[in-house]
Amino acid sequence: MTDGTITTDVAIIGAGPTGLFAAFECAMLKIDCVLVDALADIGGQCAALYPEKPIYDIPAHPAIEGAALIESLARQIEPFNIPRMLGRRVETLKGHRGAFILGTDKGEVIHAKAVIIAAGAGAFGPNRPPLDGLEAYEDTGSVQYYVRRRADFEGKTLVIAGGGDSALDWALSLKELARKIYLVHRRDKFRAAPESLRQLDEAVERGEIEKVTPFQLKALHGESGALREVELVTLDGESRRLEADHLLAFFGLATDLGPVAQWGMDQIRSTIPVTPSTCETSLAGVFAIGDVATYPGKLKLILQGFSEGAMAAHAIHPIVHPDQALHFEYSTSKGVPNS
Structure with missing residues (x-):
């Protein structure tokens, strides 16, 4: 040059x-x-x-x-x-x-x-869920859209949201590191590779991953950007709160x-x-x-x-x-x- x-x-x-x-x-x-x-x-x-x-x-x-x-x-x-x-x-x-x-x-x-x-x-850039106060949790790393270091999630309780390959791949990849993994999707069916679906079924059966369907994200609860719970809701209005250290949102x-x-x-x-x-x-x-x-x-x-x-x-x-x-x-x- x-x-x-x-x-x-x-x-x-x-x-x-x-x-x-x-x-x-x-x-x-x-x-x-x-x-x-x-x-x-x-x-x-x-x-x-x-x-x-x-x-x-x-x-x-x-x-x-x-x-x-x-x-x-x-x-x-x-x-x-x-x-x-x-x-x-x-x-x-x-x-x-x-x-x-x-x-x-x-x-x-x-x-x-x-x-x-x-x-x-x-x-x-990530498709971000429409949740109140989301930015404060993003700033602390409580909410993430990419996994750069698997070690950051060792011993943590994770809520992984999404129904595609990324959500399933990371749920399967992190299950041996995390203390608990919830996999949340608005439908009972996931859009992922057949082998990933097979591995997910086995992981759910062994209790390594808890599948939470058909729920959507409703709200985040915590203090000063430190996540404590993720609130979910169904289309029928049924709600549920999950303990969580991190929300990993994979919506493309x-x-x-x-x-x-x-x-x-x-x-x-x-x-x-x-x-x-x-x-x-x-x-x-x-x-x-x-x-x-x-x-x-x-x-x-x-x-x-x-x-x-x-x-x-x-x-x-x-x-x-x-x-x-x-x-x-x-x-x-x-x-x-x-x-």
Whole structure:
């Protein structure tokens, strides 16, 4: 970077797992790239929100925590010395395929021949329950929406609210640490992976988790931000109070594409449609991968984001090296190119 200007082949917006692997794939094809992320560290949601949450669908890893996955991906790209522009948000995109100009909120300018948007779900924040006095409990950590350190809940009584994978995953993960876990949902049925549902049934039968349905959150009770009880209510007006040290509320994330939404690409409900074979958006030379990308049959899995990163890198090769034919070789035969 010179005087706030960097020239590269590809600007990768988003340094989460998908962005990191896309950088590796670009490097393997001798395509220069730079990673840009609004967060101060690499890793995206895996590092910022779920560093200790086990992930079960990464090939060759029966289970791996989010932080460990990011560490491995960082080691994978380490030989290539890929520049990182962290703590910066890309605000503007101008130009065309082969000659884009991106501007950051810090005033820097990036010249790139192609762009990969790997921004996950965009800017994210929790969907917060509408409870009086909620902020005071958030300030003390009595109410949380992400689990960054499992050890913080050792010996504690937890009320976990939500009916999806996150609620079940954390209930199952924390049951051996916590003194007591209540799992609260407004319906008797949960929307989660079949294996998680099976494990939940077994944990309930063993008395490791108490399932509290069909209840919704009504109020929090405590003093000076220290939670003592969570009050619940049914649609019929039946109420119940649960002793609690912490409320973990998992009602999903509110997402926003931010400035990306103003760049002229087609959009569908905060996602960007792409051509499945290349991951190119409706704006030629701009590609989208990971959770932000959508197409028929799309699965929001990290492993699919990895595949999309590889496809985007191969589709970008003729933009960067128009005079070079790309003869695909397996990494086992070609090895890692010299950086």
